[in-house]
Each structure stands twice: as C-alpha cells, then as structure tokens.
Amino acid sequence: MVFNMLGKILLSMAALMVICVIISVFTxxxxxxxxxxxxxxxxxxxxxxxxxxxxKASFYAKEGFAVVALSWILMSLLGALPFLLGGVFTSYIDAVFETASGFTTTGATVCGAIERIPHGIGFWRCLIIFIGGMGVLVFVMAVLPLSKERSMHIMRAEVPGPSVSKLVAKSKDSALILYAIYFVLMIIEAVLLMIGGMSPYTAFTTAMSTAGTGGFMVTDAGYIGQSTYLQVVAGVFMMLFAVNFNLYFYIILKKFGVAVKNEELRWFLLIYAGAVAIITVNVLPRFSSFGEALHHSAFNAASIYSTTGFASVDFDKWPTLSKCVLLLLMLLGGCAGSTAGGIKTSRVMILVKNGWNELRRLAHPKYVRTLRIDDKPVSEPVVRSVLVYFTAIMALTFLSILLVSIDGYSVESTVSSVFACIFNVGPGFGAVGPVENFAHMSALSKIVLALDMLIGRLEVWPMLLLFAPSTWRNRAAFR
Amino acid sequence: MRIVVVGAGKVGRTIAKKLSLEGHDIVVIDDDKEVLDRAANEMDAICMEGNGADYRVQSEAGVADADVLIAATAHDEVNMLCCLIAHKLGAFRTIARVRDPANAAQLHYLSDELGLSMAVNPDLAAAEEISRLLRIPSALNVETFAKGKVELVGVRIKDQNELRGLSLLDFHKKFHIKVLICAVQRGESCYIPKGDFVLEEGDKLHIAAAPEELAKFLRMVYPDKQKKIRNCLVVGGSRIAYYLAHEVEKADIQLKIIESNPERADFLAAELKNALVILGDNTDHDLLMEEGLDSADAFVALTGMDETNLISGLSAKWQGAGTVIVKVNNENLTAVLPEGAIDSIISPKQITANKILTFVRALSCSPDESNVETVHELVGGRIEALEFAAKGSHPMYGMPLRELNRYLHRELLIACIVRNGVTIIPGGDDCIQSGDSVIIVTKKKMFNDLADILTGPIR
Structure with missing residues (x-):
C-alpha cells in the first residue's frame, strides 16, 4: 500500500512537471x-x-507516517533532476538542497545567478513551493481516489498544527476546498502584481512563492528595490497565507463571527504588531522618515513571521535588537493550518498557557484548571504532544547547530542558518543573510540543513519514525 | 446525504462506517473522547465531541440541514431526546435505537412528536433472527425477503452428504426442486457460482427459495437434522431472551431460561408464561446437565459476556446439544473459533446496522425509483443480498433474463422474483415486471436502485 501511494505521488508530480515543459516550449x-x-x-x-x-489494503498510523516521510524524501531526490540535467547546478547535493528548500517552502537558495535559470526550470522551482505549501499528499488526496477509511492518518501527518480538523465530512472534499481557496488567493495576488508592472512570468512565480510562504524569486535582487505598491501587495499576501485556511472557509460560509473570534488569529496579529512596533522604533534612525521605517519593518517582519523570507532591505545590517526580534519570529511561524513553517502560533499559545498554569500550581498545589483555547478545553494529550514536539524540535535544532558549526562560520550565521532551515524561513543573518545564499557551505551542512527543512515541514515525527528501526523491521507491511 | 450519528459506540460506529463507505457525509457526535478518536481513525467523517442531546451541539453539527439523524447511544431516553431535538431543529428524518420494551411500546404513541421514522430494537431484531433459526434447525443463518415469501438460508456441506462433488447442473437434475444456490463460501474465498461449479465438503451454501420449497429441500438433504425443535435451553435471561420467549410462543417450542440474578429471574417468571425460568449460575456445568444440556434440541447463549456465551456454546456442542446459537457483541472473538464449531453466531450490532442501512438506502431514492426494500449481508459482508421493489417503467422489464444477462454486472445474480405473492426461481425465459419484488445477490456493493444492476443503458 505504501509503494502504491508513492507511485501515485510520483505520477502526480510528473503530471505537474508537464506544466513546466509547456512553459519551456513557449520561452x-x-x-x-x-x-x-x-x-x-x-x-x-x-x-x-x-x-x-x-x-495489504489496510492503512494505519505507521503506514501514514511512512508514506508522508518517504514521499517527501523521494520528491526532494527526484524533483532535483531538472536542476541537475538543466545544468543549473553541477553538484547533486546542491540540486537536492534547492528542491527540498522548495517543497518545504523554506526558500533558502544555493543559486547565485538566479536570472540565468531558464524559465521552465525557474517555474518548476516556484511550482514546488506552491505544491509543498499545502502538502503534496493533500493534493494527491484531492485529485485521486484513495482508500477512504484511514485518510486521516495522512492528513494528520502532513497538515501542520497541533490538531487537525476537517472542514467537511469527507477528507477529499476538505482537501479540494483548501486547494481551491489557496489557488484563488494565489491568482488574486498574481493579478495584483501584474497591475503593479510585473511580467506575467515573474508575477505568477512570485505569487506561488508567496502562497507557499516559500520565498524563491526569479530575480537576483528579490524584493529589494521593488516599488512600494509591489511590496505592500506581497506583504499583505504573506500575512494572508500565514493565517489558518479554515478561517477563510468560515468566511465563505459567512460565519464571520467564528473567524474574527479565533484566538490564534488575535495572538498572531498582536505578536506581529508588537514586533513591528519594536523594530520600527529600533531602525528609525536608519531611514529618512517614520513612514519608510514602518513600511520596511512591517514588510520584513511579515516576511519572517510568515516564514516566507522575502526582504525589502538587507535586514542583516539592522541593529541587534531588531535581528533578535526577527530570530524569535522565525521560531514562532504563522498559524496552524496555514502554509507557514515554524512551531506555529497555536502551539506557542498552549506552551505559554501551560507554563502559566504550572506557575500557579507552584503557589497553589491543589490548583485545578483546564487549558482553554477558543473557550474550548484543550485535552491533556494535546498539551503533552505540544510539549514533546517543542522539546524534540529544539533538541534537533541544537544538534544541527553543532553539526553546521563544523564549517566555522560566526555563531550568528550558524544559529540563524539552522533556524532559517528547520523553521522553513529561508534567509538568516551574516553569511546566509538576505542578500547572500547557502552555496558556500560544506556538503555536510547542506545535507543536515536539507534534512532539517523536511523535519521542520513535516513537524518532526514522520521523519523520526522513518529512521526508527521498528518501522523497518516488518518491511513486508509496506507493500 | 448528510447524516448525523449520535453515539460512537459499537452500533454507532458500525453504522457510521458503513454509511461513510457508501459515500454519505457523516458527522459523528459522542462525549467520550476515546471512542471518538477511534471513530476518527476508522472512517472518513467529522467527529464532534459533545453531548448529542444538547441542541447547541446538534446545531453545530448541522442537524438542521441533515437528511437523517441516527440516535444510537446506549440509553433509550437520550436517544429519544436526541430525536426530539433534531426534529425541532429541522432534521428530515430521525432513527432511534430503543431497547427497553416499555419505551418501545410508547414509541408508536410518541412517534409524531419525535419525528421518528424508524425505531430499531437490537434485542428484538436478534430475537427474531434466533426464532427463525430455531424454525429451520439445519440453517446456519436465515434471512427473509418479500415479507417472508423468500427465505435465504446458509447451510454447510458435511461429510457423507449427497451434495458433495455435485456440480450445480447435476444438482438441479437430481433434486427437481425450485431452490437456487446463490453464493458459496469456501474457506476464505466466496463465489457466486455458475452451472459448472462443483460443490465440495465444508462449503457453506447460501440458498434462496420459497419457505415450503426450502423445507422440502432441507428434509431431503439433512434428514436427521430437519426434525422440529421441541425444547430449547437458553442461558442468560437478557432482553433478547425475553423477546425470544414472545417470538416462539406460537411455535410450540419449550423454552428453558437459566438466569443467575434472582430479581431478573422473578421478573421473567412473572412476564413469560410459556417459558420455564430456572434460577442458577449459568456457568455451572452440573446444573446445565441436570437441565438436559445433552438432550436439548437447541442451545442458545444470551448472557452479557461474549466469553461465557462462546465457551458455553462450545461445551454444549461437545455435550451433544442440537443446534447451538450464540450471541456476541464483539465479533473479533469469533475469529479464533474453528469453522463450524458453533452453528450460528448472532450479532445484534450487525443486525441493527443492516436494518438502519437498508432504511437509509431506501431514503436515497426518489419515490418513483425502484428502491431497496431489504439488505442482508452474507459471508462477513463480502456478498450482499438485496430486495428491490420494481416500480414505474424501465426497458429491462419484460426482457427475458437470457438477454438481460449481457447488461448485468459480473458476479451478480437475480436470485428470486416474487410476483403476486408467488415466488419464482427465474430461468432464462423469465423476466422482471413492474410490481415485482426482485432479489439480487452480488459481490458489488452500494446499489440503491434496481437500475444500478445494469452496467449501462439497454439498447
């Protein structure tokens, strides 16, 4: 069953690549x-x-995790072929790094001369962000008939966030609705960008890149030096794509109350507003006017918080306070159920509230209180899974920092490179800053960072379970 | 259709899973997080935590726009309340599981207020099934169609049986009886047999016929077993036993019920005039022997414990009791039994689920379509036997089956046609006519309309 699913996924991927072939013919x-x-x-x-x-026709949690992890690895390995065969990269590791970075919507690049990439491959580079953003298996689920019974195992393994809720009764319909919302928002952005003077090719690749909160651009300069209008459009859409997509579904159903009252959305906006305020005040002396400072801090904070990774200025040159705020935003990431990376605002809410409850319990040992989100109690297993997830991802982060530090870059570059990859952001600071790229790193670091991206995108467990010996002991079960 | 199922217990989950596999949009409501998680993993449905009898929970689940609400919690009162609220919210139809005889009686009285379209009583349904089995002792299971005009029984070919080694063509030549072998289960596989199919020892046959023809056939094939059941030993005075006593009242079967709870035994003794109630430990072997375990024509185990039922069933078979029927709530346990160790296993959960399924399928049709009247599952759900009421007009009506055959799905059999109360085992020259009841046996699933049996339009 696992191999069967992988086959379907690869065929879907081949079908998508046909779009790039067509574009290549016309360009x-x-x-x-x-x-x-x-x-x-x-x-x-x-x-x-x-x-x-x-x-076996049966499909359980273990197979669900295995399908998700294996397919993402396979896609990264095979999706790299056009880059390698097209001569964009000479090293296979570079090509895989770039592909993994695309599928996981990280947007960290190892390519120095992006404008020389032919249009067909350039489109593929952004298309994989668009597909990776919502999830490849969710895509497959939307278009192909799969075994209906246990589809939740796949949804749960691929859709980010502490808990998955379906919009409608059938997984297939839910996946279709999500993709429809996603696609329509992307088209709207592309049209708005074209109104601002972008060519259709640049507009669509940029819009797909924003939609997946990835951050690949088809120009070397990226968003630096673009017109204010284009920056505002991209900034607004980066935030829109970092919001839980279920809320758009509620808005379509005209349940505005549910959408507005969403607690995660309020936290998300409050944290964003706070970060923008701090950065604006901090960088004020570097800009000619308050408006300009606000504009750039708002754009770059949105870019980092949504884990897109566009830059309107070289924020690596900003004061340390601003950079630390940005580093924190990398960690937080957008909302659950969006295309953003990071540990997700809803998990942060659970961590903070749980910490607060524990603190109260120290003073009142018999204190009984349930953790509530959206005024609904959060069950103990969910809280526990969030705590374990946080511990695991932080442990993996520090392990990766150790491995990358062998290259001998500054602490700032090393730490931010791992943060940028494991939380699917893209650019870091220093040697991997917004105007730099990852090309100069060693092969070991590139492999570690590529794995980090997959771990971050799939939220740790599928990847870890794949490497657990017990998963492989009974290999016959994978057929 | 949009269907809301309240209660994710055994029955609720079975129904929800089957309905979701048939393509309906399902919402499952339960207040127990654990069973709900299990449901979420097993099926493609929305699972909501909450009290199903709370109108806020129901309206959040979209009961107002739902086509059917099925209340399948363990409590009659909760189920009735669920239906009442759903009716007020605007659910089109409601189905309740009601177990208590007292509630079942007043359900007719309240059915308008509750907007109740159907009340299912798992215990009563199980008792009906058992009483049918007692009437036909050689059958492993008995299903009825067309208001009893057609019976579908399962029988096993034992050694020394003259059916062994016979092909179906020879079978009809030899017996000259209007019965139809419509499905054969052999080990793990199942077949819808054709004329050249050869029967083997150990096969389980599913045979359809009119009751009188069937009785004739069974007397020929199972001369020793086809004697009438006179006395029946029942272990466990559960609700099923209560209903069973009422069911067999007319059939002149002496029922002996062993119950360990004194209060329950008193109640049964007061309520059941034709049954002998014995107070005693139902696992006590000496007591069972004393009450004639070895000479009983039939033994029925109906305690609340699956393990007790299965073990006492096995022991009864060992001691030489005639037909052994055992009730289980959890079918997983039956997987360990050797083939044929116990004659019949009754699962109230499956019976209830099938009843509700039939009802929902019939709802999926508009009134002028030829809708499903009855559905029975055979061979662990791998084969379905369906009864359709042929209505309106259709090009297939009047077409001899010989010609119609080309248009039918593979592995599908038109088993019986009932016309004006007469059961026809159809040959190549017979045809379906409007107004008939048509019984179909098929490996394919999810037929809602008689026209679904065709692969394409008839030219």
Missing part, C-alpha cells in the same frame, strides 16, 4: 530536454512503484 526551450527527460524518469519510477501489487 525558448533551452531547458526542454532536461525537463522532458526528468519527467520521463519520474513517471517511469512512479509506474514501477504502482506495479508492485499491494498485499
């Missing part, structure tokens, strides 16, 4: 051979996996 076709060849390879492997007849 000169320098990369046509590379794209067609990659497409065929992926499709052949996909068909090969489908040929393995599933021996």
């Amino acid at each position: 000169g076709g320098r990369d046509l051979v590379a794209l067609v060849l990659s497409d065929v390879i992926i499709a052949v492997i996909g068909v090969g996996l489908l040929m393995i007849r599933p021996t």
Whole structure:
C-alpha cells in the first residue's frame, strides 16, 4: 500500500512537471530536454512503484507516517533532476538542497545567478513551493481516489498544527476546498502584481512563492528595490497565507463571527504588531522618515513571521535588537493550518498557557484548571504532544547547530542558518543573510540543513519514525 | 446525504462506517473522547465531541440541514431526546435505537412528536433472527425477503452428504426442486457460482427459495437434522431472551431460561408464561446437565459476556446439544473459533446496522425509483443480498433474463422474483415486471436502485 501511494505521488508530480515543459516550449526551450527527460524518469519510477501489487489494503498510523516521510524524501531526490540535467547546478547535493528548500517552502537558495535559470526550470522551482505549501499528499488526496477509511492518518501527518480538523465530512472534499481557496488567493495576488508592472512570468512565480510562504524569486535582487505598491501587495499576501485556511472557509460560509473570534488569529496579529512596533522604533534612525521605517519593518517582519523570507532591505545590517526580534519570529511561524513553517502560533499559545498554569500550581498545589483555547478545553494529550514536539524540535535544532558549526562560520550565521532551515524561513543573518545564499557551505551542512527543512515541514515525527528501526523491521507491511 | 450519528459506540460506529463507505457525509457526535478518536481513525467523517442531546451541539453539527439523524447511544431516553431535538431543529428524518420494551411500546404513541421514522430494537431484531433459526434447525443463518415469501438460508456441506462433488447442473437434475444456490463460501474465498461449479465438503451454501420449497429441500438433504425443535435451553435471561420467549410462543417450542440474578429471574417468571425460568449460575456445568444440556434440541447463549456465551456454546456442542446459537457483541472473538464449531453466531450490532442501512438506502431514492426494500449481508459482508421493489417503467422489464444477462454486472445474480405473492426461481425465459419484488445477490456493493444492476443503458 505504501509503494502504491508513492507511485501515485510520483505520477502526480510528473503530471505537474508537464506544466513546466509547456512553459519551456513557449520561452525558448533551452531547458526542454532536461525537463522532458526528468519527467520521463519520474513517471517511469512512479509506474514501477504502482506495479508492485499491494498485499495489504489496510492503512494505519505507521503506514501514514511512512508514506508522508518517504514521499517527501523521494520528491526532494527526484524533483532535483531538472536542476541537475538543466545544468543549473553541477553538484547533486546542491540540486537536492534547492528542491527540498522548495517543497518545504523554506526558500533558502544555493543559486547565485538566479536570472540565468531558464524559465521552465525557474517555474518548476516556484511550482514546488506552491505544491509543498499545502502538502503534496493533500493534493494527491484531492485529485485521486484513495482508500477512504484511514485518510486521516495522512492528513494528520502532513497538515501542520497541533490538531487537525476537517472542514467537511469527507477528507477529499476538505482537501479540494483548501486547494481551491489557496489557488484563488494565489491568482488574486498574481493579478495584483501584474497591475503593479510585473511580467506575467515573474508575477505568477512570485505569487506561488508567496502562497507557499516559500520565498524563491526569479530575480537576483528579490524584493529589494521593488516599488512600494509591489511590496505592500506581497506583504499583505504573506500575512494572508500565514493565517489558518479554515478561517477563510468560515468566511465563505459567512460565519464571520467564528473567524474574527479565533484566538490564534488575535495572538498572531498582536505578536506581529508588537514586533513591528519594536523594530520600527529600533531602525528609525536608519531611514529618512517614520513612514519608510514602518513600511520596511512591517514588510520584513511579515516576511519572517510568515516564514516566507522575502526582504525589502538587507535586514542583516539592522541593529541587534531588531535581528533578535526577527530570530524569535522565525521560531514562532504563522498559524496552524496555514502554509507557514515554524512551531506555529497555536502551539506557542498552549506552551505559554501551560507554563502559566504550572506557575500557579507552584503557589497553589491543589490548583485545578483546564487549558482553554477558543473557550474550548484543550485535552491533556494535546498539551503533552505540544510539549514533546517543542522539546524534540529544539533538541534537533541544537544538534544541527553543532553539526553546521563544523564549517566555522560566526555563531550568528550558524544559529540563524539552522533556524532559517528547520523553521522553513529561508534567509538568516551574516553569511546566509538576505542578500547572500547557502552555496558556500560544506556538503555536510547542506545535507543536515536539507534534512532539517523536511523535519521542520513535516513537524518532526514522520521523519523520526522513518529512521526508527521498528518501522523497518516488518518491511513486508509496506507493500 | 448528510447524516448525523449520535453515539460512537459499537452500533454507532458500525453504522457510521458503513454509511461513510457508501459515500454519505457523516458527522459523528459522542462525549467520550476515546471512542471518538477511534471513530476518527476508522472512517472518513467529522467527529464532534459533545453531548448529542444538547441542541447547541446538534446545531453545530448541522442537524438542521441533515437528511437523517441516527440516535444510537446506549440509553433509550437520550436517544429519544436526541430525536426530539433534531426534529425541532429541522432534521428530515430521525432513527432511534430503543431497547427497553416499555419505551418501545410508547414509541408508536410518541412517534409524531419525535419525528421518528424508524425505531430499531437490537434485542428484538436478534430475537427474531434466533426464532427463525430455531424454525429451520439445519440453517446456519436465515434471512427473509418479500415479507417472508423468500427465505435465504446458509447451510454447510458435511461429510457423507449427497451434495458433495455435485456440480450445480447435476444438482438441479437430481433434486427437481425450485431452490437456487446463490453464493458459496469456501474457506476464505466466496463465489457466486455458475452451472459448472462443483460443490465440495465444508462449503457453506447460501440458498434462496420459497419457505415450503426450502423445507422440502432441507428434509431431503439433512434428514436427521430437519426434525422440529421441541425444547430449547437458553442461558442468560437478557432482553433478547425475553423477546425470544414472545417470538416462539406460537411455535410450540419449550423454552428453558437459566438466569443467575434472582430479581431478573422473578421478573421473567412473572412476564413469560410459556417459558420455564430456572434460577442458577449459568456457568455451572452440573446444573446445565441436570437441565438436559445433552438432550436439548437447541442451545442458545444470551448472557452479557461474549466469553461465557462462546465457551458455553462450545461445551454444549461437545455435550451433544442440537443446534447451538450464540450471541456476541464483539465479533473479533469469533475469529479464533474453528469453522463450524458453533452453528450460528448472532450479532445484534450487525443486525441493527443492516436494518438502519437498508432504511437509509431506501431514503436515497426518489419515490418513483425502484428502491431497496431489504439488505442482508452474507459471508462477513463480502456478498450482499438485496430486495428491490420494481416500480414505474424501465426497458429491462419484460426482457427475458437470457438477454438481460449481457447488461448485468459480473458476479451478480437475480436470485428470486416474487410476483403476486408467488415466488419464482427465474430461468432464462423469465423476466422482471413492474410490481415485482426482485432479489439480487452480488459481490458489488452500494446499489440503491434496481437500475444500478445494469452496467449501462439497454439498447
């Protein structure tokens, strides 16, 4: 069953790559051979996996996690083919890093000369962000008939956030609704960007990149030096894509009350407002007017908090306080059920409230209080899973920092590079700042950071379970 | 259809899962987080935590726009309240599980207020099933169609049986009886047999026929077993036993009920005039022997404990009791039993789920369509036997089955046609006509309308 699913996923991926082939044909076709060849390879492997007849039709939590983790690794390995065959990178590790960065919506690049990438491959680079943002398996679920019974295991493993709620009774319909909302928002942004003077190619790639909160651009300068209008459009949409998509569904259903009263949304906006205020005051001396300072701090805070990773100025040159605020925003990430990375605002809420309750319990040992979010009690297992998740991701963060530090960069660069990757942000500070890239890092660091991106995007457990020996002991179960 | 199921217990989960597999939008409500988590993992449905009898919870679950509300909690009163609230909120139809005889009686009285379309009593349904089995002792299971005009029984081919080694063509030549073998279960696999199919020892056959023809056939094939059941030993004075006593009242079967709780035994003794109630430990082997375990024509285990039921059933079979029927709540336990160790296993949960399923399927049709009247599952749910009422007009009516066959799905059999109260085992020259009851046996699932049996339109 697992191989069968992987085959379906690869075939879906091959189908998506056809879009890039078409674009390549219309834009000169320098990369046509590379794209067609990659497409065929992926499709052949996909068909090969489908040929393995599933021996078991059952699908449980373990298989769900395995499918998700394996498919993301496989997609990163095979999605790198166009970059390699098209001559964008000479090293396979670089190509895989770039692909993983795209699928996980990180947006950390190892490419110095982005404008020289042919349009077909350039579109693929942003398309994988768009697909990775909402989840590849959710996409497959929306378009292909899957085993209906246990689809929740997949949803739960791929959709970010502490708990998953379905919008409507059927997983397939839920996935379709989410993708429809996602697609429409992306189109609106692309149109607004085109009104601001962007070419259709740049507008659509940028819009897909924003939608997945990824951060790849098709120009070397990125958002630095773009017009204020374009920056405002991107800034607003980065925030929109970092909000729980379920809220848009409520708005469509005209349940505005539910959407406005959402506690996570309030925390998200309050934290954002606080961060913007601090940074604005802090960077005021560097800009000619208050308005300009507010504009840039608002844009870059939105970019980092939504884990997109665009930059309107080189924020690496900002004072330490502002950079620390940005580092904290990297960690927080957007809301659950959005395309953002990070540990998600709702988890932060649970951590803070739980900490506060524990503090009260020290003073009143018999103190009984349930943790409430949106005025509904949060069950003990959810709180526990959030605590364990936080511990695990922090432990992995520090382990990665140790491994990356072998390269000998400054502490600032090392720490921020790991933060930028594991929380799917993109740019860090120093040697990996917004005007720099990751190309100069060693192969070991690139592998560690690429794995970090996958761990961060899939929220630790699928990846960890995949490496647990017990998952592999009974390999027959994967057929 | 949008369906809300209140109560994610055994029955609720079974129903919700089946309905969701049939493509309906399901919302499951329960206040127990644990069973709800289990439900969420098992099926593609929205699972809501909350009290299903609370109108706020119900309105959040969208009961107002729902087509059906099914109340399947363990408590009659809660179920009735659920239906009352759902009716007021605007649910189109409501179905309640009601177990207490007292409540069942007043349900008719209240059905308008509750907007109740159907009341299911799992215990009563189980008792009806058991009484049918007692009437036909050689059958492992008995289902009825067309208001009893057609019976579908399961029988096993034992050694020394003349059916062994017979192909279906020879079978009809030999017996000249209007019965139809419509499904065969052999080990793990099941077949819808054709003429060249050869029967083997150990096969479980599902045979459809009119009751009188069936009785004739069973007398020929199972001469020793087809004697009438006169006395029946029942262990456990549960509600099913109570209903069973009422069911077999007319059938002249002497019921002996062993109950360990004195109060319950008193109650049964007062209520049941034709049954012999014995107070005693129902696991006490000596007592069972004293009451004639070895000479009983039938033994029925109906205690609340699955384990007790299964063990005492096995022991009764060992001691030489005739037909052994055992009730289980959790079918997982039956997987460990060797094939044929116990004659029939009754699951009130499955019976209830099937009843509700049939009802919901019939609702999915508009009134002029040929809707499902009855659904029975065979071979652990892998084969379905459905009864349709042929209505209106359709090109397939009047077409000889010989020709119609080309348009039918594979692994599908038109088993019986009931026309004006007469049961026809159809041959190639027979045809379906408007007004008939048509019984279909199929491996494919989810037929809602008689026209669904065709692969495409008839040209």
